[in-house]
Amino acid sequence: MIGKAEFFESLQAAIKENKITLPTLPEVALKVRDAVEQENVSAQEIADMVVTDAALSARLLQVANSPLYRGRVPIESIQMAVTRLGYKLVRSLVVTLAMQQMFQATSDALDTRLRDMWEQSVEIAAICRVLAQNLPHLDREQAMLAGLIHNIGALPVLTWAESFPELMEDEASLDQMVTELTAEVGTQILKFWGFPETLVKVAAEAQNLNYDSGPQADYVDVVIVSRLQAAPADSAGGMAEWINVPAFQKVGLDPEVELIEIEGVAEDIESVQDAFR
Template identity: 40%
Template sequence: MSMLAEKVLKDLIKAIDNDELVLPTLPEVALKVREAAEDPDIGVAQLSKVIGNDAALTARIIKVVNSPLLRTNKEITDLQMAVGRLGINYTCNLATGLAMEQMFQATSDVVDRKMREVWNKSTEIAGICHVLCKHYTRLLPDQATLAGLVHQIGVLPILTYAEEHSELLADSISLNHVIEKIHPIIGDKILRTWEFPEQIAMVPSQYLDFSRDSAKVDYVDIVQVATLQSYMGSEHPYTQLDWSQIPAFRKLGLDPSHNLNEDEDLSAAMEAAMSMLQ
């Protein structure tokens, strides 16, 4: 590890330990949606009103409901109909996840490119999570999608830090090393600060623990397998691991050597899931 990476790691870990690291706040629309979701009496009309104040998010929700993955016989053009079709919980999780994209904004080109890269990878993994969850578990696909969208949220404060420290921006190897080392710790902290449910809040810090073996399949397993599947066929270091020794595959009942893209139905479903999130 370079001296620069060591120094930045020390600085950031110290800031985390002393609660001095400025954690990002949820976009306002996501906060309002989550607040609405906590009201047991919330109805489709009220939730639609909350989401309807954000034109971009409204368009995204309508796009999702009309995607090949969820499409009904009749095209849905109205937000209230879309929320009615998806249901309150599904809409809230989806709206929260999609609103995250607003946070991936930077003031410099280098950081902006890196943020785009992280967000694109997150939507890819979220799409795979949706399909894995639906086909191989009895867990909720909307929660799995949200877990995929937020699993790299810890990268944001590191990139914000990098924007203020040009020497780190100029050294992409050190920057990537710092991201790899501590984004899971920061991601965990962010999701707990945002009061995400425990089953999702623990995803950033645990999805890269390939020896992890919980009692039953959970969202960490889904994000872990989705991450590995996303690198299948590449020369990424994760493809050098012995996947047959990774418990998450067994818990999903999935053959580690099976490339989901070779299954026409699953491949089409993953394509649809990814495109609905982009």
């Protein structure tokens, strides 16, 4: 059985030699992301970028008309979506929908695992969005995106693992390999994508329960709490040990409280899950 160090070294070599490529955002997502940062960009210009990708456009309209975002009047065009939802939200949604496509397996061996991983990421993202609503200095859509990208490093790890049949057959060893390498590879991917440091830190620190960057919660704290809230009660030491996790105090959530039991939270989480299934 290949060890962690040898596997990681071979993965990095494979990336360098183009035997495996890091996940990439489609050109339309990159264009929209960059355009939103420009002062004089118009809704029509952003819409024109989005409509160049028919599949992405269709999904964006579907999400825009979901219970999560819809208003009284249905959104019937991409320009209407951009105008109604706002540039920054459309940017987040375009990146999110582009990411969803990355979790589609190219082999039967990974299909179930990647689908489960996407569903788990969406659940964590939904919890992130709920938590951020009570943290005025954080953007709830950015928090949702943080939840979605926190384990992006698992994708190339799993893809490369297919080169080692004995590893693919040993589920426990594969899970351990993914857990131990996701942060480092994820950090590499988000830097490659040009993501802001606030989100790069999410990939690097999401599994670090001792993370404490200061008195104010950041997106890492939100993801840490969301991961624990989404996890089975007997994992990560269980709720009894959550009291020792700094992130809970910073996001303002009692470690002994299950977020989903708070009135209205379950519905909010379900709305996000329905939108991105």
